[in-house]
Amino acid sequence: KDRDRIAAIMSFDDRTIASLMIPKDKMVFVGHKEILGPLVLDKLYKSGFTNFPVTDSKGKVAGVIHTEALNTLEIKKTDRAEKYLDKNVQFLHLTDSLTFAVEEIERTNSYYFLVLDGTNSLAGFFTTQMLLDYLLG
Numbered sequence: 001k002d003r004d005r006i007a008a009i010m011s012f013d014d015r016t017i018a019s020l021m022i023p024k025d026k027m028v029f030v031g032h033k034e035i036l037g038p039l040v041l042d043k044l045y046k047s048g049f050t051n052f053p054v055t056d057s058k059g060k061v062a063g064v065i066h067t068e069a070l071n072t073l074e075i076k077k078t079d080r081a082e083k084y085l086d087k088n089v090q091f092l093h094l095t096d097s098l099t100f101a102v103e104e105i106e107r108t109n110s111y112y113f114l115v116l117d118g119t120n121s122l123a124g125f126f127t128t129q130m131l132l133d134y135l136l137g
Contacts, residue, residue, distance in 0.1 A: 018095070028047040
C-alpha cells in the first residue's frame with residue numbers, strides 16, 4: 001500500500017484528469033423540469049454519487065444538484081429539479097494535469113468539476129475525493 005502511495009505521488013505531475021474521472025456514460029443526469037418524487041430521488045441515492053448534472057431542454061448542462069441540498073430541504077412531491085439547481089459549475093479539461101486540478105480546487109473552492117473534451121463537449125466529472133483516493137489509496 002505504501003508503494004502505491006509513493007508511486008501515485010511520484011507520477012502526480014504526469015497524470016491527467018482523464019485518468020481519474022468518471023466518464024459521461026456512467027453519470028446520472030436529471031432534467032431541469034423533472035419532478036423530484038420518490039422514484040427520481042431513489043435513483044439518485046442508489047447511484048452512489050453526491051452531485052448530479054441538470055440538463056436544460058436542449059440537453060446542455062444548466063447546473064448541478066448537490067445531495068446535501070436535497071437532504072437539508074423539505075422536498076415536496078411537486079418540486080422540480082430546477083428549484084435546487086446550483087448554476088455555479090466549474091470545468092476542467094481531459095488533458096489538464098492533476099497539478100492544475102489542485103490549483104483549480106484551491107482557486108474556486110469547489111470539489112466537483114465537469115470535464116470537457118477537446119470540442120468542449122461533456123466527457124465526465126471529477127471530484128476532489130477522486131484525487132484524494134488516488135493519492136491516499
